[in-house]
Amino acid sequence: MAAKGLPRVLWEDFLDRSRIGLFLVDAHQRLQPVNPAARDLLGRSGSAEPIPPEQLPWRFEANEKEPVPRWPWERLVDRAAPQPVVEETLNVRDPWQRPRTLHCHGVARDGIDEAGPKALLAIEDWTAVRAAEEERGFLLELLDALPDYIGIADTRGGMLYHNRALYEAQGQGGSGSFLERLAGAHDPESFQRLQNEAVPNAEQTGIWRGETRLHHRGMEAEVPVEQFLIAHRDEHGAVVRYSTLMRDLSQRYHHESEIERLLYRDPITGLPNRMLFHDRIEQAHALQEGSADWLAVIVCDIKEFSAINESLGQDLGDEILAAVGRKLRELLPQAATIGRMGGDQFGVLLPWLADAQEAMGYAERIVDKVGNPLALSDRSIHLSLRAGISVTRHSGESAGVLVEQADAARQQSKRTASRCQFFSRELTEQAREQVYLTTELRRALDSGGLAVHYQPQVDLRSGEWLGYEALVRWHHPKDGWISPGRFIPAAERAGMIHHVGEQVLEQAGRQFRQWRDEGVAPEWLAVNIAAPQMETPGWGEQLLAFLNRFGLAPEDLELEITERLLVERRTEVATELAYLRRHGVRVAVDDFGTGYSSLNYLTELPVDRIKIDRAFIADLTEDPRKVAVVEAIVTLGQRLGIAVLAEGVETEAQRQVLLDVGCRQGQGFLFARPAPA
Structure with missing residues (x-):
C-alpha cells in the first residue's frame, strides 16, 4: 500500500515514524494495524493480525447520549446506512482500568471489492494532551484566584x-x-x-x-x-x-510602618525616639565617611518646662511638646533629623554642613523662633530654649558620644546663662566670630565701607601693564584691615556675597570708566566672581547690563573663576559663561593647579586665561619640580590657545625662570602691590 505518486520507501518510512495509529477496517469491523503506532495502541507490537471489536484493549462505556455504545468505525461499514466520514474523541478505559482519551478519524472506502478493507482509520492517543489541558485549566483557575x-x-x-x-x-x-x-x-x-x-x-x-x-x-x-x-x-x-x-x-x-512607629517613634510628637535618633546619626556617619563636610548634633530643651507642666497640666504639656516638634520641622532643612530624647529635650541631627559655624546658625534659629510665640490649640505661649552643639568631620565619635557632648554643652549653656554653646571652646569662638563678622560686614555694606584696590597684570618681558585685577578690601573702624580670607567666607556663609560683589563691580566699573575717559585704561579689568553670585538666574544678562550702564564694552571685562568652581559646578556655569563669552567677556581660571587632577574642563568650557596659583611660584627658583610643573602648565596653555599668567611673582629671579619656561604674563609684588586707584 502506497500513496499515489509517493515513492513506496518514503511512504513506508512515514508510516513507521508516525505517532498516529493507522488501521484498516473490514466488513466485520475488525481493525488491522498498518504501522507500529497502531500496533502499540493495541498492545500487540509484533502482530499485524486483524482484531475483532470484542478483543480490543479498550472498553467504551455507555453514556446518556448513546446507551448502547458503538465504536465510531462501525458507522463507516454499516451496510444499512454507511457514514462516509467519522471524527470523534473517545473516553475509554484500558485493561488496567485507567482512563484514556482516543481521537479517531475515519473514512469509508468506495469501489473496493467485497473482500477488501472497507475503511481507513486513524487513532491518536490524546490522554497526555487532555491531562495537560486539565492541569493547565487547574493552574489557570489557581492563578486567577x-x-x-x-x-x-x-x-x-x-x-x-x-x-x-x-x-x-x-x-x-x-x-x-x-x-x-x-x-x-x-x-x-x-x-x-x-x-x-x-x-x-x-x-x-x-x-x-x-x-x-x-x-x-x-x-x-x-x-x-x-x-x-x-x-x-x-x-x-x-x-x-x-x-x-x-x-x-x-x-x-503598613505593618512595618506600624511596628516602626511603636518601636522607634515618640508617641507624643511622632518624632524619632532616642534609639532611632542614634541610629540616624550612625547612618549619617557612614554616608559622610571620607567627606570634608561636617556633621552636627544639637540637643535643646525648654527652660522652666517642669514649672509649665505643673501649672498648666500634663495634657497641655504634651501639646506643647508636640507643637515644639512641629515648629522644629518647619524651621530646619529637610535633610535634618529631629528626635525627642525624653522629657523636654529634643535632638537635631544636621548632616552635610559646609562648616561648623553653620550649626551655630541653626541653633540660633531654634532658640530665637521655636517659642516666640508657640501656637497651641486655644492659646499662644512664649517659651525660651537653650541648645548645646557638638560637631565632627570624622567617623570616630559614636552617636552616643556626640549626643553626650551636645548635652554637656547644653548644660554648660544653662550654667553660663547663654543661649547656645559649642562643646569645643575653639569652635564656639569661631562661631562667635562668624556672627560678629556677619554683623559688622552688613554695616560696612550699608555704609559703603568696602574699598577696591587694584593690582596690575603685566607683560613679563616688557613690564607693560596689560590689565588690572580688582580686589576687595575692608578697613574696620576698630579692628583695622580685615583680610579677604577672613571676611569673604563669612560673607558667603551669611548669603551676603552678592552684595559684596555688586559693590566691587560698582566701584571698579566706575573707576575703569574714569581711566578710559582719561586715556590711561589698561586692556582689561579682571574681577573675581563667587559661586553664589552665579546661582542667580540670568546673572549673565545682569552683568552685561552693568557694563552697559557704565559705558563699558564686554571686551573690557575678565571674569576670574576659581578652578574648584569650574569643576564642581561645570554644568551650571557653562551655559552662562558661553553666553558671556559670545558677547566678548573674557574668562580666566584662578588658582589653577590647586587640588584637581582633571583637566577635561579646559576643553569643554570657554576659558581665555589660566592663572598659575602662587603656591607654585613661591619657591620656584629652589624647587626644580615646581619649575617642571609650571613649564607643563605653560605648554598646555600654548597647545590649547589659552594665555597663561603667573600669580605671586615677587622676585626678579622668579620672573626670569618664568620667562625661561615660556610664561609671558605675571602679577605680584615685584611689579606693584594692590593699591587704591
Whole structure:
C-alpha cells in the first residue's frame, strides 16, 4: 500500500515514524494495524493480525447520549446506512482500568471489492494532551484566584496571558512594544529600573527580583510591589517571551510602618525616639565617611518646662511638646533629623554642613523662633530654649558620644546663662566670630565701607601693564584691615556675597570708566566672581547690563573663576559663561593647579586665561619640580590657545625662570602691590 505518486520507501518510512495509529477496517469491523503506532495502541507490537471489536484493549462505556455504545468505525461499514466520514474523541478505559482519551478519524472506502478493507482509520492517543489541558485549566483557575498580579507577554509586547488581578489593575494594558507595556504599567522611576536593570538581568540570568510600583487603574493608585521578571528562551536560546509576578507590598509596608512607629517613634510628637535618633546619626556617619563636610548634633530643651507642666497640666504639656516638634520641622532643612530624647529635650541631627559655624546658625534659629510665640490649640505661649552643639568631620565619635557632648554643652549653656554653646571652646569662638563678622560686614555694606584696590597684570618681558585685577578690601573702624580670607567666607556663609560683589563691580566699573575717559585704561579689568553670585538666574544678562550702564564694552571685562568652581559646578556655569563669552567677556581660571587632577574642563568650557596659583611660584627658583610643573602648565596653555599668567611673582629671579619656561604674563609684588586707584 502506497500513496499515489509517493515513492513506496518514503511512504513506508512515514508510516513507521508516525505517532498516529493507522488501521484498516473490514466488513466485520475488525481493525488491522498498518504501522507500529497502531500496533502499540493495541498492545500487540509484533502482530499485524486483524482484531475483532470484542478483543480490543479498550472498553467504551455507555453514556446518556448513546446507551448502547458503538465504536465510531462501525458507522463507516454499516451496510444499512454507511457514514462516509467519522471524527470523534473517545473516553475509554484500558485493561488496567485507567482512563484514556482516543481521537479517531475515519473514512469509508468506495469501489473496493467485497473482500477488501472497507475503511481507513486513524487513532491518536490524546490522554497526555487532555491531562495537560486539565492541569493547565487547574493552574489557570489557581492563578486567577491569586491576589498577585501575573502576566505573560511576547517580545513584541503581545499579551499572552494575564490573571484576574492584573486585568483589574491594568485592563488589557493597551498596545505597543514590551517596553511600552512596562512604561504604561509602572511609574517613571520603576520603569527606568525595569528597563535598565530588570530586563538585562533577566535576559542574562533568567530571572530578576526587585521592588517597583504598579499603576493600579482600578484603585487609581501606585501600588508598591515585589516583582519577579523571567525571560523565557526557545530551543535555540533566543528570548521569546517574558513572564512577571508582582506581589502587593502595601499591607506589609503598613505593618512595618506600624511596628516602626511603636518601636522607634515618640508617641507624643511622632518624632524619632532616642534609639532611632542614634541610629540616624550612625547612618549619617557612614554616608559622610571620607567627606570634608561636617556633621552636627544639637540637643535643646525648654527652660522652666517642669514649672509649665505643673501649672498648666500634663495634657497641655504634651501639646506643647508636640507643637515644639512641629515648629522644629518647619524651621530646619529637610535633610535634618529631629528626635525627642525624653522629657523636654529634643535632638537635631544636621548632616552635610559646609562648616561648623553653620550649626551655630541653626541653633540660633531654634532658640530665637521655636517659642516666640508657640501656637497651641486655644492659646499662644512664649517659651525660651537653650541648645548645646557638638560637631565632627570624622567617623570616630559614636552617636552616643556626640549626643553626650551636645548635652554637656547644653548644660554648660544653662550654667553660663547663654543661649547656645559649642562643646569645643575653639569652635564656639569661631562661631562667635562668624556672627560678629556677619554683623559688622552688613554695616560696612550699608555704609559703603568696602574699598577696591587694584593690582596690575603685566607683560613679563616688557613690564607693560596689560590689565588690572580688582580686589576687595575692608578697613574696620576698630579692628583695622580685615583680610579677604577672613571676611569673604563669612560673607558667603551669611548669603551676603552678592552684595559684596555688586559693590566691587560698582566701584571698579566706575573707576575703569574714569581711566578710559582719561586715556590711561589698561586692556582689561579682571574681577573675581563667587559661586553664589552665579546661582542667580540670568546673572549673565545682569552683568552685561552693568557694563552697559557704565559705558563699558564686554571686551573690557575678565571674569576670574576659581578652578574648584569650574569643576564642581561645570554644568551650571557653562551655559552662562558661553553666553558671556559670545558677547566678548573674557574668562580666566584662578588658582589653577590647586587640588584637581582633571583637566577635561579646559576643553569643554570657554576659558581665555589660566592663572598659575602662587603656591607654585613661591619657591620656584629652589624647587626644580615646581619649575617642571609650571613649564607643563605653560605648554598646555600654548597647545590649547589659552594665555597663561603667573600669580605671586615677587622676585626678579622668579620672573626670569618664568620667562625661561615660556610664561609671558605675571602679577605680584615685584611689579606693584594692590593699591587704591
